[in-house]
Amino acid sequence: MQKGNCPRDDRARLHLVLALALAAACGGQIQSESDGVSDAKVQRAPVISHAEQYDQSGPLTLLPVPERRDTNVEHEVKRIPRPPAGAQLRDPVHQTSAPLLLAPTINNSFDGVGNGFSGPNGTFSVNAAPPDTNGDVGPHDYVQIVNTDFAVFNKDASRGTVGTVRYGPVPINTLWSGFGGGCQTNNDGDPVVLYDPIADRWVISQFSVTTTPYLQCVAVSTTNDPTGSWNRYAFSYGNTGFPDYPKMGVWPDAYYITFNIFNNGSTYAGAKLCAYDRASMISGAAATQQCFPNTSTTYGGLLPADIDGARLPPSGSPNYIVGQGSLTTTLAYWKFHVDWTTPSNSSLTGPTEITVPGYVIACNNPTNNTCIPQSGTSQHLDALSDRLMFRLAYRNLGDHEALVTNHSVSTSGNTGPSGIRWYELRPDASHNLTVFQQGTYGPDSTYRWMGSIAMDQAGNIGLGFSASSSSIHPQIKFTGRLAGDAAGTMTQGEGSIIAGGGSQTTNLNRWGDYSMMAVDPSDDCTLWYTQEYIPANGTFNWKTRIANFKLSNCPPAPTNDFSISASPSSLTVNQGASGTSTISTTITSGSAQSVTLSTSGCPSGASCTFSPNPIQSGGSSTLTVGAGTATPGTYSITVSGTGASATHSTTVTLTVPPNDFSISANPTSLLLNQNSTGTSAISTAVTSGNPQTVNLTVSGCPSGASCTVSPTSITSGNGSTLTINSGTAAGGTYTVAVTGAGASNTHSTTVALTVNGPPPPNDFSISANPNSLTVNQGASGNSTISTTVTSGNPQSITLSTSGCPTGASCTFGTNPIQSGGSSTLTVGAGTAAPGTYTITVTGTGVSATHSTTVSLTVPANDFSISASPTSVNVTAGNSGTSTISTVLTSGNAQSITLSASGMPAGTTATFATNPINSGGSSLLTLATSATTPAGTYTITVTGAGTSATHTTAVTLGVTAPSSGGMTNGGFETGNFTGWTTVGTAAVVSGGAHSGTYSARVGGTSPTNGDSSISQTFTVPTGQTLLSFWYQVHCPDTVTYDWATATLQDNTTNTTTTILARICTNSGSWVSTSAGVTAGHSYTLTFISHDDNYPGDPTYTLYDDVALSSPPGNPIVNPGFETGNLTGWTTAGTTAVVSGGAHSGTYSARVGGTSPTSGDSSVKQTFTAPSGSRTLSFWYQVHCPDTVTYDWATATLQDNTTNTTTTILARTCTNSGSWVSSSAGVTAGHSYSLTFISHDDNYPGDPTYTLYDDVVVQ
Structure with missing residues (x-):
């Protein structure tokens, strides 16, 4: 059992309370040398998964619109664990005064999707709360999305009235009509809509959580028209981790997304960070996602950076992901870098915490954020202050980068009205974030919350939010600041977009969940904000508003311009074939425009076409060049892109190669005897242009030979065969050439021909393997006789032997053989006389005879x-x-x-x-x-x-037999004189208990069964004690291996086991003893048992076997048979108990049968008499716990030398068995013996120990 340890969670809470107390003491700030923590964790190798399914839809306007649900649903708020704030009187960066300037002018303001909102596709009725209002703006349209519908509004005044509904309202899952699965069936909300300014595309997402697996449904428009077709995807998050509150950001290398994960929809399990393959989703290809393991539950409500403006982040910049920190004095951020080519290189670095002025979250209750008052009702609204508010808006301003975000806080202590804490963060060259400026906007007693913030191209900041109090209904308001204004303040006045006509009434406290401030890409200045309001007192009757404004010093939009490039910029295309080059455009300033592509310089007979054409700047087209019948040569094709405001061009170099071929032979050499034939494959390959007819001819054929090719006419790329018959050509080497003549060129290849002269005579060699044999009489041996053709052709060879000895036999397995073959020579020694003989093996052929020898040895017995x-x-x-x-x-x-x-x-x-x-x-x-x-x-x-x-x-x-006493008890003769041995035994030097030698019974290698030594002796008069020392080496257990010793009294014919079976491997010498009777004959036997198991040999060393007359026992009351503790000093809980003693009636109990605290002990001081060598005692431990907490122990203090020895190491057992222990003593020395029992007083496990039969002898 575990005792005495603080629970881990309690210690963590203690650290947190101390940190919060420190923050409060420092005015809400924790001071440090650096804003960030340098040892942020770096994770690699994310989990990669493919989209569950994907496709491309038809035009949105043609997709079937699914039915809406007709029941009202209040979406449960899933809280993120947040640390409570310490006592704090005021917000240290609270802006307490209202801006002096007038608010910026609202340019446009109109209702968005809300209760009773109508458009081309019908009328919307609220069926959920909160609305999750957000929207983004593109070159021509504003797209707004809520729970659980969306609509497309005209934004371009040149195309009609701003705010006109082009499409909608329709359920969000209309986008996935015909897609199948949860994305088509479920319309669950938590939606986000973003305009991708890099690709001039739209992105819409919502989750599917009514059924499993849990999905994130993501759609990317195929053009900048949101009413056109969409590339649709479904990404899975399994069946248990509910992916709540998804938030997305656009970045050059990915669409980054974050979730709050709740196991089984209830227990918070940390934030998940993922990246979608943006390039593949834009093109409509199969896409994957990369996700890292969840963060700790300390963090949640994380926001990925979302790019504003045409200037991209520096190359290699990670996406920044920011959330509230682990304390109310920090923000936390992560750096997410994705590598789609080598996913193992992807990395997530963080969390790194940035120190900020201390804050108290709005309503100051991590589990119940409902404190926002409204006019005319006691119903309060949820501040949702446990997370940052959408978006984390990123902008690259050229000389620096900036990110802005916000969250809701209390402006004056724990119960004050709420305000908007906003931050401007800036990355450094190493991509680490620092706080550039920060402030809390809440200039009066009105509650302000549910904000969204963005920055225009000049570095000005716009902030939109909800406002309410006990005297006003919820309103939609905004404010702002210019880039040069005093840091940490909103200076541009507070404007009202709309004052709500009513309040949200009883039992519905959910509000907003998020809103959105966006920047118009057309001028990069106009700020668009959308948020909810209530038209009249009630529930599930919310409306939304869309408005835009512009801060005063934002410059006019730059001229729309673009660049154009070709990849590859050069093509090599054969006549009649085609090649492609990707023509890419990039927006260099302003917004996207339509670009018409054209070519000049396309050669006569060729074709140059684009697909598609025209394109939007920032997009690309494929240039296809067909060489046709163009004359071979190199041409420069100019590709021009013509837009409304600019024209640019790039070039593609076209090479139309002439027709050509190569020719080769395989093999390139032939070796032929006279009158023999060989072939070589003649191959051709097209090296440029197109195939042509090639006529083949042969030259260099030697006199007397014939050389032909077949076929003689081929198409380049095909082959022919050169056949050469050497005939009567003279021996020598010749070069035979094969020439291929085409319409435009001629090439040749050669074959080296070698003709051999007349063949050499037939000959062979012979050998024996082995060439020596040793064979016993009556046995036989073999040698392989091999032949090799050394010239000419094979011939028949007859094998024979000479020198085979008398009485032996020499035979061949095969005889005759063909040269090049082999035969087995079998030599039978038979009765041949022992000796060495040379056997000659002769091979006789038609044209030659050769021999080899085999040496035969017949050995003697x-x-x-x-x-x-x-x-x-x-x-x-x-x-x-x-x-x-x-x-x-x-x-x-x-x-x-x-x-x-x-x-x-x-x-x-x-x-x-x-x-x-x-x-x-x-x-x-x-x-x-x-x-x-x-x-x-x-x-x-x-x-x-x-x-x-x-x-x-x-x-x-x-x-000679002993007349009495022990012979060679110390084995110092160096042998077993006086002893009888059985099995494995030896006298060994070194490591003896005393002297030089000891007896080893058993072996250092495994043995089988018992080994022993024994001695028969008669005990001399006056000697009554037999003692000896032993050292057991037993790496196994006593079940299999052991040491033991017996003492047989031959006079009374009784045998006693004086050393019980034992298996230990401590390497320590231990003493034991037994009483003997003078005049009796005894046989002492030392035994070692080994089960012969490999790897655990067992043996025991024995030494100093002696007979002695023990002195009297100096211990007073050694067996406690007085029935009390006479002679002993006690401490703690002790008693003398009857029954169950080791011997006699009584034993001493140290410790109690009920829990006690600390040590209990009995102690006695004595002097070891002359002749004493050993102290021994018996003990029985009763310890139901572990030795960590409770134990028995015993110590022996030598008062003469002032040294203390632990003679019983701490032990905790509950077997109920008596165990003996002993220790050496020195005659004449004074000793203090202490028996101890330790109990930690824990209920239910009292600990005590019985002691008995204490003897010094």
Whole structure:
């Protein structure tokens, strides 16, 4: 269980509260050396997905209009988690005084789509709130879109009255009529309409969320006429992440879009940032989107930068995405760079936070923003102040770039009226944003909110918004500032677009959601604003208004102009073929215009056409040049673009190449004997122009040979075959030429012909592989006899041998053979006498005879003999064993008779198996008697075979039986004198417990079963304690491998396990002991068990085996059998308990059966008496928790040396078993022994430990 840790969320909230407190203390600002954070995260490799479907519609005016729903729907506001503001008396950048100047004049003002609005396609009735009002302006039209209809208005006075409805109102999903899926079926809103000034196109989007998968439906017009056809797309966001509040921006490399993602439509999961393939969507091709993983839930309501004006961002500029920061003293931004060619290069950098003056969000309630008052009703309106307001308007002014945005704040503390906090941000050369200026517009007690802001070409700023109070109905207002005005202020007066005739009444608090300020591309000065208002008290009766105005110092629009270019600028086209060049135009100033394309310089016999023609400046056309019958040559074609205000041209170089070809031969050389034939493929290729007829001729054919081509007439690009028959041509090398003659040119290729003279005589070579064989008597071996044709033609070869020894056989698998072939020579050794022989293999052909040799070795039968172990040590009267092994060293196996010699008196040698075959083994047992004299003897073991005799030696060490006591208990003899070994055992030097040597039972490589050493001894008078030290090396578990020790009392015929099975790998020496009875005979056995599993060999070291007379136990009340803690010092919770003791009746309980706090302990100080070596005790831990919180431990302080040792490491177990522990002590030293139980007082898991049988001996 986990205890004592603060929950992560609580710590995060604590940091946030401290930061907010700091902001309030600094007047709402956090001071730092830099506006941005330098360690913004960089993400790469976005998730790429294709549009679910796409197509191109017919003209909008011809698309079927779907039915509208007839029920009113209040769209739920999906809140973004925002940090609460700290106490703040006033906004530090609040503009408290109204502008002194008059408001700019409104040029046009007319109703947009709203309740009762009528147009060519019928009348609109409100069926949803809020309206999500937005609209954008193009060269000729204003397109407005709301929940859930849109309409197209005339904007061009030269075409009629400004504000005339050209098309609509119709449901937004009219755009997707016939498209299929959710985009056609659902009309769910959250729409955005944008004019793309770069491509002179319109973009409309809305989401489809009534059904899944959740979709974003996006349409791009095919021209600048919004009533024409549209390229339509549907992008999917799966079935669980609801993509709320989508906001889009136009950028040169993509249409960027942001969403607030709500898992299953309810739990906020962060903001999603995506980019659509703008170029493909403009052309109507298949398109993809690139999306990065959601931001943290700290951020939401993000806005992508949306370009205004004809001047594009600097090359390589990312799209900027801005939102409210993690604190009410910051904004956050991201830099989104998209790479459609190599998507893995796309990147999203951020968030970077910019410090701004502290603010309190309007209504100061992140979960309920409803505080905007209205006249004549108690119903308040939602400020939607948890996010920035649409748009993030971008403009490149040449000497600098700027972005403007806004959000709703409280102007005077936590409960004051709301105002518009606006910002002008500027990117630096590294694309990092800083705040250039900022202000909060709210000059009086009226509530101002739901703003939208934009900048004209002069750097002037226009701001539109809603305004309301308890004394006025909601109104649509605007203000502005000029580029040179005092920073942070709106100076141009506050104008009213329309004063609403009523208020939104009971139970409907949703308002706006967003509005939109746009800049007219025709002059880049006129600002268009659209917003909602209420004509009379009620619900679901909103209307919208569209108005435009112009700030005073915006200069006239620049002259419309364009540039023209061709790609590629040069074409190479064969007669009768065609090529294309893309003619592109770019708006260099002003607005788009119609451009008519024409050519001059198109050569006679050729054609030059455009598709389409005319085009809009900023668009492109395909120039198709057909070479036709034009004379070969190079021509300069001038392409002219003629617009209403300018004409420009570019050139395309046309090359019509002449007809030509190449000729080649394959192969380019032939090697022929006399009277033989060879061919070469003659190929031609068209190198320029068109194919032509080529006539082929041959020259250079040698006398006596014939050279022909077939066919002799071909079309260039095709081939023919040159056939040469060498006939009787003299030997030598000749150059044969093939010439191709066309109508316009002639080319040749050559073939090098080599004619061989008369053929050489037939001959061959012979070889053997292998050329030596070793074969035992009665066996056979093979050698491959190979022949090779060295000249002329193959011939029949008869194989024979000489030198095959008597008793052997030499035969061929195939005989005769053809030269170039092979045969297998099989040599059977049979009864051939051992020795080495040379066998000659002869190949006899019609025209030649050759031979090779094979060396044959017939080895004699032989073997080797060895003993393991080579030394055996026993006590007189006992026996030992050694394995006698033989190995076949050559020839065949033979019977070997074993014998032994050199045994001392009273000793016999026996073999388990005798005789044996060479390659086999037998166990030698050397049995001594009680009368065998002590000493070291060399036993010679002889193996006598049919053809050879060999010997090996075994050293026998005999020690006299002990008259009492332990023999060689420290193994310092360097051997097992006094001990009997079984299995794998050795005396090893280094790392002993004391001295130089210790006994290793088991091996460092895996062994199978038990290995042991044992000694039988009689306990001398006065000695009652057997002790020893051991060190276990066991990397497995006690289930499979272990060490153990037994002590058999031969006098009473009882056996005791004095070391229980154990498997550990700590590398520590441990002592144990057992009581013995003087005069009794005992057999002590040390055992190591290994399951022979690869990789975990098990062995145990033993040392310092001794008999001693233990001193008296200095511990007072060691078994607590007094029934109390006499002799012990206590602390905390302790008791003596009866029942369940290790021995006797009582044990000590340290700790309690109910939770306690901290350490409880018992302690005793004693002096180790002379002869003492070990302190031991038994303990039983009751710990239901983990050692992190509760534990038992024991320490032994040597008061003489002032050192303390932990003799029981912290442990927490609940097995209920008694466990023994021990530690070494030094006689004469004073010690303090402390038994401790630690409990963290946590309910439900009391911890205590029982201690018993404390002994020093």
